[in-house]
Amino acid sequence: MEDNQAAERPARPMLGRGHIVATALAMLDARGVDAFSMRKLGGALGADPMAVYHYFPNKAALFDAVVEAIYIAIDTTGPVPDAWDEAVATYLYAARTVMRAHPGALALIATRPVNTVPVYALLEVIAARLARAGARPTDAIAMVHCLATYAVGQVLADVGAPVGGPEAPPPDPATFDPSVIPTLVAAMEGGWAFDPDAVFDTGLRAMIAGFGSRYGLADQT
Amino acid sequence: MEDNQAAERPARPMLGRGHIVATALAMLDARGVDAFSMRKLGGALGADPMAVYHYFPNKAALFDAVVEAIYIAIDTTGPVPDAWDEAVATYLYAARTVMRAHPGALALIATRPVNTVPVYALLEVIAARLARAGARPTDAIAMVHCLATYAVGQVLADVGAPVGGPEAPPPDPATFDPSVIPTLVAAMEGGWAFDPDAVFDTGLRAMIAGFGSRYGLADQT
DNA sequence: ACCTGAACACCGTTCAAGT
DNA sequence: ACCTGAACACCGTTCAAGT
Numbered sequence: 001m002e003d004n005q006a007a008e009r010p011a012r013p014m015l016g017r018g019h020i021v022a023t024a025l026a027m028l029d030a031r032g033v034d035a036f037s038m039r040k041l042g043g044a045l046g047a048d049p050m051a052v053y054h055y056f057p058n059k060a061a062l063f064d065a066v067v068e069a070i071y072i073a074i075d076t077t078g079p080v081p082d083a084w085d086e087a088v089a090t091y092l093y094a095a096r097t098v099m100r101a102h103p104g105a106l107a108l109i110a111t112r113p114v115n116t117v118p119v120y121a122l123l124e125v126i127a128a129r130l131a132r133a134g135a136r137p138t139d140a141i142a143m144v145h146c147l148a149t150y151a152v153g154q155v156l157a158d159v160g161a162p163v164g165g166p167e168a169p170p171p172d173p174a175t176f177d178p179s180v181i182p183t184l185v186a187a188m189e190g191g192w193a194f195d196p197d198a199v200f201d202t203g204l205r206a207m208i209a210g211f212g213s214r215y216g217l218a219d220q221t
Numbered sequence: 222m223e224d225n226q227a228a229e230r231p232a233r234p235m236l237g238r239g240h241i242v243a244t245a246l247a248m249l250d251a252r253g254v255d256a257f258s259m260r261k262l263g264g265a266l267g268a269d270p271m272a273v274y275h276y277f278p279n280k281a282a283l284f285d286a287v288v289e290a291i292y293i294a295i296d297t298t299g300p301v302p303d304a305w306d307e308a309v310a311t312y313l314y315a316a317r318t319v320m321r322a323h324p325g326a327l328a329l330i331a332t333r334p335v336n337t338v339p340v341y342a343l344l345e346v347i348a349a350r351l352a353r354a355g356a357r358p359t360d361a362i363a364m365v366h367c368l369a370t371y372a373v374g375q376v377l378a379d380v381g382a383p384v385g386g387p388e389a390p391p392p393d394p395a396t397f398d399p400s401v402i403p404t405l406v407a408a409m410e411g412g413w414a415f416d417p418d419a420v421f422d423t424g425l426r427a428m429i430a431g432f433g434s435r436y437g438l439a440d441q442t
Numbered sequence: 443a444c445c446t447g448a449a450c451a452c453c454g455t456t457c458a459a460g461t
Numbered sequence: 462a463c464c465t466g467a468a469c470a471c472c473g474t475t476c477a478a479g480t
Contacts, residue, residue, distance in 0.1 A: 033384060033385060058386060059385060059386050060383075060385055060386025060387055060388070060389070061389065063385040063386065064388070064389050106332075107328050107331070107332055107384045107385075108384055108385055110328070110331060110374070110377045110378070110381065111327075111328055111377060111381050111382070111383045111384045111385075112383045112384070112385065112388050113378065113388065115389075115391040115392055116392070117397060117398070117401065117402075120397070120401075120402050120405055121401055121402060123402075123405065124401065124402040124403070124404055124405055127404040127405065127408075128403070128404045131404050137404050137405075137407040137408035138408045138413050140404055140408070141404070141405065141408045141415075142419070142420045142423050142424075143423070143424075143427075145378070145415075145420055145424075146371070146375070146420060146421075146423060146424025146427070147424075148374075148378075149371065149374030149375045149377070149378050149424070150367070150370065150371040150374055150424065150428075151374070152374045152377070152378070153331070153369075153370030153371055153372070153373045153374025153375075153377070154367070154370045154374075156331045156332060156370070156373070156374070157331070157334065157366070157369075157370050157373070160331065160332050161332070162281075162332045162333045163254060163328045163329055163332045163333070163384055164254060164280060164281055164284040164329055164332075164333065165279060165280050165281025165284065166281055167281070167285070167333050167334065168281075168282065168285050168336075170336040171336055171337070176338060176341070177338070180338065180341075180342055180345065181338075181341050181342060181344075181345040182345070182349070183345055183348040183349045183352050183358050183361055183362070184341055184344065184345055184348065184358075184362065186358040187348075187358035187359045187361070187362045192359050194362075194366075198363070199363045199366055199367060200367075202363050202364070202367060202435075203363075203364075203366075203367025203368075203370070203371065203428060205431065205435070206364075206367070206427075206428050206429075206430075206431025206432045206435055207371075207424060207427050207428040207431055208427075208431070209427075209430075209431040209434065209435070210426065210427025210428055210429070210430040210431035211427045213430065213434075214423070214426070214427055214430070
């Protein structure tokens with residue numbers, strides 16, 4: 001019931017939730033969750049370490065706001081192809097692009113579900129497109145969930161900053177015994193290199209195609 | 222080159238890497254990464270907080286060992302169905318079962334790739350089965366990567382402990398405006414409940430089937 | 443309303459020391 | 462070889478206080 005508006009603003013400081021979230025996200029992207037601290041955030045904001053607590057009750061609440069900000073940055077309002085499968089792929093690519101831009105926050109995204117209307121609205125867009133192609137609502141939601149977890153898992157493996165300290169450097173492949181991993185060795189020969197973009201696309205298309213035949217999805221003509 | 226065996230053992234203490242990893246994993250499962258600390262680990266081991274540093278250079282190295290221990294617990298030596306797609310699904314189910322048993326370590330699994338022979342050997346089993354069904358080695362590896370990231374993403378969303386403090390409780394669905402999320406609301410009506418097992422299966426089968434038709438996979442008869 | 447600063451109970455890691 | 466304990470530079474959060 002406290003609904004009095006803020007008609008005038010004091011001098012310069014005025015942190016504000018949006019500014020705090022943006023600064024925290026930049027810090028996370030630069031150095032990961034482990035290196036993040038509320039005290040450094042205060043420093044980056046040019047304020048007392050404790051100033052943030054006026055806007056967020058604790059670090060967890062701030063992280064929830066960061067995750068939501070990332071979800072909201074996923075834009076689904078642009079034009080998409082007419083075909084249902086291409087449209088769904090386009091939405092997932094949009095999500096991937098935004099998530100890849102925030103490597104240090106990925107562990108938060110993967111681990112802190114945000115149950116808010118903006119996030120639901122994002123899922124709704126994809127679910128609605130699947131429903132329009134003939135899926136029942138419950139099946140559409142299951143499919144969106146599968147596609148979303150796949151995208152998160154891919155991006156995490158691709159660019160995700162490690163939780164719990166820096167990761168160990170990979171060992172010299174030459175020390176491996178080829179006889180225990182023949183398929184892997186065979187793939188490496190010929191100068192083949194792992195391409196995250198191509199691999200993401202392969203799995204995404206496979207899952208979408210699989211859903212299509214499983215549920216008989218098709219565009220009305 | 223230091224190959225002298227440990228022929229005799231002192232009295233009781235003798236922590237040992239295996240015991241430390243097991244204890245750390247139990248602590249992670251019980252309370253998550255945020256609640257874990259090297260000092261508490263020392264306490265749980267009944268030793269000085271610093272004793273662990275004799276076996277692991279730092280917390281990150283210990284976490285790498287924990288992740289590898291989880292991967293090694295995935296057993297792929299049991300019998301699998303003859304059909305390539307059922308065999309692959311069986312391997313992924315084995316991975317899911319083990320990962321689900323360690324909710325507090327999932328953020329570590331998803332975020333700390335372990336480049337060791339035992340882990341490669343695990344991937345090799347699945348890749349080899351796909352190759353035997355007709356996939357080229359490079360395609361087989363891409364497929365395994367997609368399936369693995371999907372499984373990790375699913376389990377993370379399903380049971381993963383939050384990184385960065387406890388998560389906020391979900392809001393009352395009754396406060397949502399049904400008009401912005403009609404498909405989601407439609408799915409909820411009729412008492413439909415989200416079933417993690419069924420959803421995992423749906424996405425897994427869809428991806429496998431999609432790979433099958435994309436690469437023309439089939440068992441030799 | 444918004445920010446400060448001291449204080450409390452913690453961290454990871456280093457290092458010199460014990461046995 | 463294996464473990465201890467003090468010490469250092471940090472944490473998140475609470476709370477009384479300032480403007």
